[in-house]
Amino acid sequence: MPDTLKITNTLADETRYSIYQYVVKKKKQVNVQEIAEQFGIHPNVARLHLTKLNDSQLVSSELENNKKGGRPARVYFPAEDPIYLSFPKQENHLLLQWLLELVDSMGEIALTKAKDISYQHGRAIIDQATASTQSFECKMELLTETANAIGYIPQITENEDKKVITFSIYNCPYTNQLHKHPALVCSLHESFLKGQFDALFPANKFIQIESMQNHCNNCVYQIEVL
Incomplete structure (x- = not known):
C-alpha cells in the first residue's frame, strides 16, 4: 500500500500535479521530452517530476527500445490500480464492489432500480445548484464543476449552430x-x-458515441440541446 504522506507530498507541487493530470487525461505513454515541451520546463526537471510520481505509484513506467538505436528510453503511463486516500483509512471501494456484485447477481430488476437511483442522484446534484432560468453558459460552467467534483476530467465543446455538446471522460472514476x-x-x-443533463436541459438527445468498453481511449457522449 503506497505511503499516504508520500502521495500527498508528491501532489503538493502544482507543476507535478498538473503533469499527473496530463498523464491521466492523455491515457497513453509519455516521455520526458514530451512533458518538458508541454510544460515549458527543462527535461531534467520533467524527469524529476515523473520519477517522483512513479515512486509514489501514481504513474507507472517501463523502458522502451529506442527505434533510432541507442539506450532504451523510459516511458510513463497512468497506474493501472487506483490509489485510495482517506483520513482515517476507509475501505469504501470494497463496499462498492460488494454492492455491484449484489446488483449483478439479482438481474434485470435490480439493474433497473439501480439505474433509476443513479439517474435521480444526477438530477438532484444539479437541482440543488441551479435554476432553470440560468443561461446556457452558466449551465455549462455548472456541469464542468460537478464533473470535476466527482473525480473525472471532462472536455466540453459546443457547436453553436446546433447547440451540440461533446462530453469526453478521460479519467473514469470507476x-x-x-x-x-x-x-x-x-x-x-x-x-x-x-440525470444531470436532463436537469440542465429538459429537451435533449443524449447518446454515447465512444466507450472504453470498446477499447476506446475514453468515453464520449454527445448531447443535442433541443
Whole structure:
C-alpha cells in the first residue's frame, strides 16, 4: 500500500500535479521530452517530476527500445490500480464492489432500480445548484464543476449552430470496477450523467458515441440541446 504522506507530498507541487493530470487525461505513454515541451520546463526537471510520481505509484513506467538505436528510453503511463486516500483509512471501494456484485447477481430488476437511483442522484446534484432560468453558459460552467467534483476530467465543446455538446471522460472514476462489471458500471454511470443533463436541459438527445468498453481511449457522449 503506497505511503499516504508520500502521495500527498508528491501532489503538493502544482507543476507535478498538473503533469499527473496530463498523464491521466492523455491515457497513453509519455516521455520526458514530451512533458518538458508541454510544460515549458527543462527535461531534467520533467524527469524529476515523473520519477517522483512513479515512486509514489501514481504513474507507472517501463523502458522502451529506442527505434533510432541507442539506450532504451523510459516511458510513463497512468497506474493501472487506483490509489485510495482517506483520513482515517476507509475501505469504501470494497463496499462498492460488494454492492455491484449484489446488483449483478439479482438481474434485470435490480439493474433497473439501480439505474433509476443513479439517474435521480444526477438530477438532484444539479437541482440543488441551479435554476432553470440560468443561461446556457452558466449551465455549462455548472456541469464542468460537478464533473470535476466527482473525480473525472471532462472536455466540453459546443457547436453553436446546433447547440451540440461533446462530453469526453478521460479519467473514469470507476476504472477499477470497470474491469469486473463493465456493462453494469457503464449503465449506472450513464444514467447518472443523463440525470444531470436532463436537469440542465429538459429537451435533449443524449447518446454515447465512444466507450472504453470498446477499447476506446475514453468515453464520449454527445448531447443535442433541443
